[in-house]
Amino acid sequence: MKIIFAGTPEVAIPTLDALNARHEVVGVITRPDAPLGRKRILTPSSVAQRATQLGLPIHKTSRFTSETSDFISQSGAELGVVVAYGALIPESDLASVTHGWINLHFSQLPQWRGAAPLQRTIMSGATEVGLSIFTLVAELDAGPVLESMSVPLGATETAGEALTRLASVGSHEVVRVVEALESATATSTEQVGQVSFAGKLTANDGRLEPKDTARSAFNIFRGVTPEPGAWIDSTSGRVKVLVCAMAEDGSVSSGTLLASPDSVLIGFTDGALSLITVQPAGKVVMPAQDWARGLQRESWRFS
Structure with missing residues (x-):
């Protein structure tokens, strides 16, 4: 399947690699270079660096624009996959690919919708963290769930350690969902239960x-x-x-x-x-x- 991938930090790389190994990644959307370090040197995102190594077409933007829409259209993508891109995708772009867009989210939805789900889960004192793969819709993290699972947290595990571990677990689940979508065997369920939100950390x-x-x-x-x-x-x-x-x-x-x-x-x-x-x-x-x-x-x- 031809896939367009949107992601920015290192946690998104395992999914990009897993998709690139099994499918045709026809484009990568990531956020623009950002100043890092004491000298504030403009540095490409982790995903941009990996995409460059893989020789994949890259579009850098902090929000979806007409240029982004053109990039998606010209890529010929059949499916969009998002892991921690860092911005909302307009409804018009969600509808621009045959199979829509799916997202890997680090909670069991509808718990902890938003930017920092795993971090907020740990801060709440939970002993398990969830993974969800769901279809993107206009409302934030509210789409039908294609896959959901719960994973134990280590008693001393930090968010950084957990994200590294779960990014690998999640990448395999994303590939499985993509293959189910390709073979028309995927099933989804609407989100049910109490909604909670995981605002960006300050x-x-x-x-x-x-x-x-x-x-x-x-x-x-x-x-x-x-x-x-x-x-x-x-x-x-x-x-x-x-x-x-x-x-x-x-x-x-x-x-x-x-x-x-x-x-x-x-x-x-x-x-x-x-x-x-x-x-x-x-x-x-x-x-x-x-x-x-x-x-x-x-x-x-x-x-």
């Missing part, structure tokens, strides 16, 4: 506060790692939390950072987390104990 979503329980704070950390990242606002300044764990010793009062020769603990309402790797504002990444030693304090506060 920096504030990563803030760990004394009012949190230790488990809730750990789930927030897991959900926002690696992006946009977890952080605390301490009396020594803002500090990114890059690696942490549930602490066995929970005897740290809420809002307190407690340093010892063996650990740096941060207290919440019912327990503590152990800080392992941090990045103080304006400084390099370092072990939490090195940070604490540099402050020459045994105890200080965060808010």
Whole structure:
């Protein structure tokens, strides 16, 4: 089947590769080059880089335009496949290919429609995450579901780790659905149940506060790692939390950072987390104990 693929981050690459191995990918739509790093160098998206390696036609755009419509039309695509493209597809373009468009979404719809489903799932404290492959319609993430499954989450698994794992699982499911569509054996069901939404994450979503329980704070950390990242606002300044764990010793009062020769603990309402790797504002990444030693304090506060 001739397929046009829309995706942007690295998590979309396994599906692109799987489709390219079994079908004819006639075009790739991805977001424009973006400034990265301290020097803000314009860099192609992960999908753009992979598509270039595969020798596939590429169209870069932050939203669908008349040029995008022409690209789709001229490609001769029979089906569109989306994985984390990052923008809505107009209804006119959804109807422009024979078999429509399908999307790989990291939740069991209708739960967690929106931009950050897996991240919000982890932050909610869930122990499983879903995968859905559904037909795109005009309403956000509301189309009929072609495939749905639930996958266990590791107790300490971060969003980045889970996305890497589930991107591989999902790529195989997408190929299976595409082949069912090609053979006219695919079946779909309308979404039923309580709808919830997973809005795009912001920096504030990563803030760990004394009012949190230790488990809730750990789930927030897991959900926002690696992006946009977890952080605390301490009396020594803002500090990114890059690696942490549930602490066995929970005897740290809420809002307190407690340093010892063996650990740096941060207290919440019912327990503590152990800080392992941090990045103080304006400084390099370092072990939490090195940070604490540099402050020459045994105890200080965060808010």
